[in-house]
Amino acid sequence: MLRNLLSFLTLFTVFTSPIQAADDLDGDAILVMAREAAGGDGWANASSLALTGSAVFYGPEGHEPRSKSDDYRMWRVFDQDRKAAHGPDGKVRIIAKADGKLVFEVGFDGETTWTEEGIVPKKQADKFWANSFGFGIIRQAGKPGFSANRIADDSIAGHALYMVELTDPTGGKTLFGVDQKMHAIRKIGFDTPRGWHERTYDDFFYLDNPRWLQARHVTLYYDGRKSNEVFWSTAKVDKLIDSNVFTPPNQGGSN
Secondary structure, three states: OOHHHHHHOOOOOOOHHHHHHHHHOHHHHHHHHHHHHHHHHHOOOEEEEEEEEEEEEOOOOOOOOOEEEEEEEEEOOOOOOOOOOOOOOOOOOOOOOOOOEEEEEEOOOOOOOEEOOOOEEEEHHHHHHHHOOHHHHHHOOOOOOEEEEEEEEEEEOEEEEEEEEOOOOOOEEEEEEEEEEOOEEEEEEEOOOOOOEEEEEEEEEEEEOOOEEEEEEEEEEEOOEEEEEEEEEEEEEOOOOHHHHOOHHHEEEEE
């Protein structure tokens, strides 16, 4: 009987150890796993990103798309010392076109925000970027002034998630949902002037040199309503981006 008891205890230890290990993970450890899955130091310290694809945009009423873009592009130059999750950082430009015609564009050159209609006043621009920026702050996790708190696990589309609340030095909070198996970031969430914002990520592919995990399908929600979907088809990391890309068109920038 003692032999049977010892066998049972051995099996119990084998089958419960992984679960216990998962239970013991704290927020920092989970974000370390997410960092490694995303591409490690090459991902965290990337200088630039250029994406191309397509997008669909929905309005506040009705189920049909408000507009579509068959040529959707984004350029980013990252701020390696970012402190605030939900404010403008680095440089960014987004252009949406349909059948060769401009749907909209928006850019930030490090100081000034502009759209196809001209320069955006700072107060209005800060509100706009607060609705949009949030994912990139995870690259700063683990640095002084940042804290990561594990909260209740969740799931999305059949994928079990570790949920972590990352707080930046300014007090800004962002929720990250990390796939419990592949450790990809599948979900983020944060409060915005427009309402509670969630973003989901799916259909991943890897780049090499630097190693980079990219989601092809990104869906954005505000207060539970789907706002838009982006379908990325190409990604370029750490490539030199012409500074004119981030210059407002009426100041000689590239279109």
